[in-house]
Amino acid sequence: MTPALAAALCLALAAPPAPAPVMVGSKKFTESVVLAELAAQLVERAGLAAGRRAELGGSRVLWEALLRGDVDAYPEYTGTLTRELLAGEVAADADPEALRAALAARGVVMGAPLGFQDAYAVGLRREVAARLGLDSLSGLANHPGLRLAFSHEFLDRADGWPRLRDRYRLPQRGVRGLDHDLALRALAAGEIDATDLYTTDAEIERDGLVALRDDRGAFPEYQAVLLWRADLERRAPGAAAALRRLEGRIDERAMIAMNARAGLDRVPASRVAAGFLDRAFGPPPDGAPPQEAGLAARLLARTAEHLLLVGVALALAIALALPLGVWAALRPAAGRLILGAVGLVQTIPSLALLVLMIPLLGIGARPAVAALAVYGLLPIVRNVHSGLRGIPPELRESAEALALTRLARLRLVELPLASPSILAGVRTSAVIAVGTATLGALIGAGGYGQPILAGIRLASVPLLLEGAVPAALLALAVEGLFSLVERWLVPRGLRGPSRPAGR
C-alpha cells in the first residue's frame, strides 16, 4: 500500500461516518405510502436524514425487512400483527401490552395508536345494497348469486375471507382474487357486486359505496400504528421521538381526506403529508416545501436502477450458466440433471421467486438481482448446451484429431462454433430480465417498476406509461445492442442466416 493511500484510508476511518438515513417502508397501497411519508418527513423535520422504501409487496415483505434492518420503521395495523405476523405467538385478541412484549422480544417497538382504525369491511354499491335490502354482513348469506372478488391478501389471510365465510356461513363460490385497486374499479363499473374495503378507503365516498355492518364481529381491530426497530434510538437519536409525534394525531376523517387527496386527486403523497404536518405542527423550521423530482430526473434515476438490476443479474447469469452449459454438453448424464434443474427454477413464478429471496438477502436490489440471475439461467444454459451439441460430428472429430487439449478444443473451436447460439441465449435472457426487473420494485429494488406500481395504485395511466414505455424501449435497445455485439463477437464465417453453425 502506498503511504498516500494509507493516509487516505486512515482519514476515512477516523472521520465520523455519515449517519445512515432512517429508512421508512410502506406497503403498496396509498394509505401506507402517505403514513410512511408522514413518518419520514417528521424524521427530517427533526434534522435527521430519512429514506423511503415505498410500495413494497405486502406485510410479510416489510416485516422481514424490518427484522433484518433493511427498513427502520413502517406503518402497520394491530390486527395484521396479531393475526398474521405474530400469529401463534400472541392471541388474536391480545391486548396492546402483550403485543408490545412480543414485539420487544423481536427488537421492535410499537408506538401508541395513530388515532384511526383501518379495518376490513365488505363494500357494495349503494343502489345494489338498497335493492337487496342489505346493511349488514349476515344478510350476504341470503344472496348466493352475488359476484364477489377480493384482494389477494384478503383471500389468503386467516382473518380475511376464510374467517368471514365461516363466521357468516356465506354460500358464495367462485370468489375471484383481484388487486385491491382493480377490484374497486370493477365494483364501480358493476363487473362485480362486492369486494373488501378498508374503512378509510377514499373510494367509499367517491364511488357511492356502503360498507356492510360487521354484526357478528368477524373482523378484528386494525389500529394504525408505527413500528420501528428498538436500536433506532441508538443509531439516530431523536428519530423515535419524532415518530411518536404522530401518535393520536390522525382520526379516521383526516385519513380518508388524505387518502382522497393522494389516491383520487393524485396529489403526490409527499405534498399531502407536508400539508397535514403543516396544519398539525406548523411549518417546518427551514420552511422549504419538499421538492418533487422532475420527470427527467425521475426517469434518469429509474433507468440507472433498472440498468443496474439487469446488468448485474445478466453478468451473474452468464458467469454461472456458461460453465453449467459446457458441463451439461460434455457429460450427458449431468446434462439432463442440470437442464432439468434450471428448467424447474424457471417454472417458479417470478414474483414468488422474488419473495423467496427476502429471507436470504433482505429487500432492495440484492435479492432482485439474485432472482433475476436465477431466472436468466435457463435460456443461456440451454443454448450453450444445444450450441455445443449441435456442432457437426466431422468438425468435432477434426478438432479431436488435431490433438488439442480438451480446454483448447473448447476455447479455439467449440465455443466459437457455438457462439451464435450462445449469444442468442444471452439475448433472450437479457430481454426477459428487462421485463421481469419491473417486478423488483415490489421488494424495494426500484427501477421502472416503481412508477408502474404507483400507476396501478393510483389508476394513473401517465404514471403507468412512465414505467412501461421506458421498459419497452430498453428491451428494444437491448435487442439492438445485441445485434452489435453479435457482429463483434460471432466470427464472420458463422454470421448471417445463410450459414448456420458448422456449414
Add this chain to the structure above:
Amino acid sequence: MDPPAIELREVVKRLGAATIGPVSLTVAAGQTLALVGPSGAGKSTLLRLLMGLVEPDAGEVLLHGEPVRPGDLARRRRVGWVVQGGGLFPHLTAAGNVALVARHLGWPAARRAARLAELAALARLPPPLLDRLPGELSGGQAQRVGLMRALMLDPAVLLLDEPLGALDPETRAALQADLRAAFEVLGKTVVLVTHDLDEAAFFAHRMALLAGGRLLQEGTPEALRRAPASPEVARFLGAARRPSPGSGSPA
C-alpha cells in the same frame, strides 16, 4: 529391422450390433495402403482406431511399434488426418485452420508463415485463397486446405477419409494427381479410405478389401485383381469395376 509404421494385431471393435475384426494388417514406412470396401465395411472405424479416436475392444494398434493410447496427444500430433470434405472450421480462415495447432503450440508468426507457404505450394493452393473463409472455397480447395492442415506439424503418418468424395470429376482428376505427387515427395506412410477401386489402384502400393467388418484380402492391386481370394472378392472387384472412375457416388 525397424517395426512397421502401422500395425494392427487382431483388432476387434464392436459398434452396437456390428463387429469389426479381428483385423491384422501392417503398413511399412513410406507405403500407401488403400482401405477399400462398400459402405458399412468398417473402413472409417479402422481409421479412427489408427487415430486413437476410438479404442479397440481387443487386440492392439501400434504406430512405429508403440501402442496407440487415446489420451496421448504428443503421439497423435505425429498422425495427420483429413476428413471427408476437409472438415474445416467455418469460423477460421483457411490459414487460421491450417495454423491452428501450431499457433496453440506457440510457433512464432514467421515460422508459421513459412510453413504455410511451403504447404500451399505442395498442395497447389493459390496463396491468396489462404485468407478466405471455408464457406468461400470450392470443394476441391477446401480439401487441399484440409490436407495442408493435416500436414502442418509434419506428421509421419497421414490418414485420409474419402479424400475425393463429393467432388466433381474434373476437380477429382486434378486433386488426385496432386495428392499422389505430394505423397511421393513427402515419403509419408499413408492410409486412405475409398470405395473406388480405380482410385485405390491409382494411389496405393497395397490395398485391403473389407466387407461387413471383415478383412477379405490384402495385397497389391495387381495381385487382388489377378487372384481374388474368394468369390466374394471377385464379385466386389467386378461390381466396383463397372462405374467409370469418378462417377461413383460417395458412401
